[in-house]
Amino acid sequence: MATVDxxxxxxxxxxxxxAVKGVSIAIPDKELCVLVGPSGCGKSTLLRMIAGLETxxxxxxxxxxxVVNAIGxxxxxxxxxxxxxxxxxxxxxxxxxxxxxRNRGTPKDxxxxxxxxxxKVLELSALLDRRxxxxxxxxxxxxxxxxxxVRNPKVxxxxxxxxxxxxxxxxxxxxxxxxxxxxLGVTSVYVTHDQLEAMTLADILVVMNAGLVEQxxxxxxxxxKPASTFVASFIGAPPMNLLALTGASPSSVLADGTxxxxxxxxxxxxxxxxxxxxxxxxxxxxxxxxxxxxxATVEAxxxxxxxxxxxxxxxxxxxxxxxxxxxSAKPGDRLRVxxxxxxxxxxxxxxxxxx
Amino acid sequence: MGDxxxxxxxSLSPRVVFPNKILPYLLVAPQLAITLVFFYWPAGxxxxxxxxxxxxxxxxxxxxxFANFRKVLADPAYLNSIKVTVxxxxxxxxxxxxxxxxxxxxAEKAVRGKGLYRTLxxxxxxxxxxxxxxLWLFLFNPxxxxxxxxxxxxxxxWDPLLNGTHAMILLVSAAAWKQISYNFLxxxxxxxxxxxxxxxxxxxxxxxETKRFWTIIFPLLAPTTFFLLVVNTVYALFxxxxxxxxVTGGGPGKTTETLVYKVYNDxxxxxxxxxSAAQSVILMxxxxxxxxxxxxxxxxxxxxx
Ligand SMILES: Nc1ncnc2c1ncn2[C@@H]1O[C@H](COP(=O)(O)OP(=O)(O)O)[C@@H](O)[C@H]1O
Ligand SMILES: [Mg+2]
Numbered sequence: 001m002a003t004v005d006x007x008x009x010x011x012x013x014x015x016x017x018x019a020v021k022g023v024s025i026a027i028p029d030k031e032l033c034v035l036v037g038p039s040g041c042g043k044s045t046l047l048r049m050i051a052g053l054e055t056x057x058x059x060x061x062x063x064x065x066x067v068v069n070a071i072g073x074x075x076x077x078x079x080x081x082x083x084x085x086x087x088x089x090x091x092x093x094x095x096x097x098x099x100x101x102r103n104r105g106t107p108k109d110x111x112x113x114x115x116x117x118x119x120k121v122l123e124l125s126a127l128l129d130r131r132x133x134x135x136x137x138x139x140x141x142x143x144x145x146x147x148x149x150v151r152n153p154k155v156x157x158x159x160x161x162x163x164x165x166x167x168x169x170x171x172x173x174x175x176x177x178x179x180x181x182x183x184l185g186v187t188s189v190y191v192t193h194d195q196l197e198a199m200t201l202a203d204i205l206v207v208m209n210a211g212l213v214e215q216x217x218x219x220x221x222x223x224x225k226p227a228s229t230f231v232a233s234f235i236g237a238p239p240m241n242l243l244a245l246t247g248a249s250p251s252s253v254l255a256d257g258t259x260x261x262x263x264x265x266x267x268x269x270x271x272x273x274x275x276x277x278x279x280x281x282x283x284x285x286x287x288x289x290x291x292x293x294x295x296a297t298v299e300a301x302x303x304x305x306x307x308x309x310x311x312x313x314x315x316x317x318x319x320x321x322x323x324x325x326x327x328s329a330k331p332g333d334r335l336r337v338x339x340x341x342x343x344x345x346x347x348x349x350x351x352x353x354x355x
Numbered sequence: 356m357g358d359x360x361x362x363x364x365x366s367l368s369p370r371v372v373f374p375n376k377i378l379p380y381l382l383v384a385p386q387l388a389i390t391l392v393f394f395y396w397p398a399g400x401x402x403x404x405x406x407x408x409x410x411x412x413x414x415x416x417x418x419x420x421f422a423n424f425r426k427v428l429a430d431p432a433y434l435n436s437i438k439v440t441v442x443x444x445x446x447x448x449x450x451x452x453x454x455x456x457x458x459x460x461x462a463e464k465a466v467r468g469k470g471l472y473r474t475l476x477x478x479x480x481x482x483x484x485x486x487x488x489x490l491w492l493f494l495f496n497p498x499x500x501x502x503x504x505x506x507x508x509x510x511x512x513w514d515p516l517l518n519g520t521h522a523m524i525l526l527v528s529a530a531a532w533k534q535i536s537y538n539f540l541x542x543x544x545x546x547x548x549x550x551x552x553x554x555x556x557x558x559x560x561x562x563x564e565t566k567r568f569w570t571i572i573f574p575l576l577a578p579t580t581f582f583l584l585v586v587n588t589v590y591a592l593f594x595x596x597x598x599x600x601x602v603t604g605g606g607p608g609k610t611t612e613t614l615v616y617k618v619y620n621d622x623x624x625x626x627x628x629x630x631s632a633a634q635s636v637i638l639m640x641x642x643x644x645x646x647x648x649x650x651x652x653x654x655x656x657x658x659x660x
Contacts, residue, residue: 103566
């Protein structure tokens with residue numbers, strides 16, 4: 001078991017692309033760290049540097065306190081689950097799983113018992129004699145997991161392992177991965193662009209953007225206190241509503257002149273945000289004291305059963321309000337969107353959070 | 356309206372349907388004519404010839420059924436030629452493939468100048484067989500060849516004109532050299548088709564470079580390798596007449612007389628037409644068998660994944 005420490009890690013590809021621009025993350029033993037961010041932000045590059053598949057342009061990566069910059073992937077004792085699974089097509093499931101153990105000279109009967117017990121855990125026992133092409137997507141995914149687990153490596157790496165599965169299977173596998181990771185107690189790094197996957201799996205959530213870390217923390221802390229407008233709009237579905245404020249006025253006036261109630265503006269904030277579930281709608285003319293009250297026009301209402309999403313246009317921006325049960329509004333209604341002031345988030349010119 | 360309907364019908368149906376009954380036959384006629392005149396007719400002639408025997412003066416011939424085949428197959432010289440051909444074909448195919456694979460693996464690893472490296476390696480394929488043969492003949496000519504000189508200075512009594520083994524080595528080198536480019540192209544394509552993530556997965560599974568090659572890359576190249584094995588064997592069997600003719604002429608003695616070369620020797624030099632025809636019929640059977648193998652196993656490519 002191991003800790004993983006990244007110190008100011010950078011990656012410049014030979015083509016000149018600067019994919020990772022200085023990332024520091026400390027992952028304690030046995031924890032699952034999720035790297036989340038939009039496509040192209042450098043998640044895979046970072047993961048591949050931990051794996052040893054890409055050279056590290058600057059900074060250090062240490063596993064168990066030992067810097068591994070100069071150690072190749074063969075000697076790092078790390079297992080990785082690839083997005084396309086990368087199963088060896090010419091080998092049976094059994095041999096796919098046994099390959100890593102054979103390469104490390106594990107005795108034959110130990111290989112056999114380990115492969116079989118891992119297969120049992122992953123419900124692959126009946127498939128050991130099949131070749132990858134004879135398996136469904138979900139089964140391939142399990143074999144890829146099995147191949148990683150059976151080796152009992154220091155660190156697990158996952159690069160969007162569920163993105164090729166359908167929604168239902170993805171939900172199942174997500175829970176299964178979490179349980180396996182916890183019961184095996186192997187330090188893991190998991191890459192995804194799906195914020196739901198990130199929120200539910202992570203012990204430590206790292207939100208990345210354009211080669212840099214935007215925020216690191218426990219998933220709910222990140223959710224409740226997003227460090228930037230980027231994180232605010234990336235984490236949470238639907239994302240946080242963001243409204244531009246005028247630069248000059250000290251009071252809470254939106255950029256288009258709309259006065260939004262009696263909320264005192266925070267510091268140098270130029271953006272105001274609130275989560276859909278922290279807002280509500282009211283048809284009352286009087287705004288409640290100490291709360292945001294935004295005149296809005298309802299555009300669409302999406303009932304999804306337990307809750308409804310009310311899509312409105314307010315001060316030229318689209319905002320979403322999430323209410324439980326059925327919504328009392330209908331398209332075309334003019335109403336006020338209200339949110340308590342302690343539920344508001346403020347961001348400055350550079351997008352950083354202001355408290 | 357009729358035309359429009361036909362046009363729509365053609366665009367909708369997966370295969371083109373000719374409204375005219377004769378046109379399709381007219382379109383394939385030239386191809387059929389060429390095949391008839393240049394393949395079926397001579398093949399039939401050879402078959403017929405192979406059952407004739409001429410008198411020593413070439414004045415009369417008589418029909419002898421399979422006597423020519425019996426004679427040819429019992430002839431020690433023919434059996435020797437079979438042995439020579441098998442040796443030569445296998446050696447040529449193996450040398451050409453091993454060297455090509457080695458070059459392809461190295462070309463894949465090259466960081467710079469990949470394109471130039473590949474282009475240079477493909478050139479020999481454009482050289483005519485007889486010219487390739489002459490090239491090697493000059494290089495290894497005992498009296499003027501620079502490489503022959505080198506070999507002699509290394510203490511090797513190099514003499515392909517008298518030593519049958521040396522002649523065979525020279526022949527295999529020349530024949531293989533010509534085929535390396537072709538194999539190289541296929542191996543490069545084959546190597547590029549091996550998914551990079553598989554190699555990365557194997558690396559993380561603790562397999563070193565050599566191990567990765569033998570346990571992952573080489574097995575995945577199997578379809579390419581098998582295809583090339585057939586193609587190279589066919590090449591060594593039938594397309595190397597020019598090289599044999601230029602380099603050794605079947606000698607010294609009959610140590611490098613391949614089956615194809617023997618057909619030529621017996622037919623055109625020794626003028627034993629019946630034997631020669633019987634030999635060509637045997638060769639034809641071999642070609643048909645090899646082609647069948649190729650169609651059956653190679654065309655239906657092995658698919659993984
Ligand atoms: N082998 C490579 N050579 C050059 N640029 C690359 C390479 N791999 C990725 N990149 C670039 O680096 C950036 C980050 O890529 P990647 O790490 O794959 O992003 P993510 O996994 O977050 O989608 C992208 O701009 C991508 O185009
Ligand atoms: Mg990626």
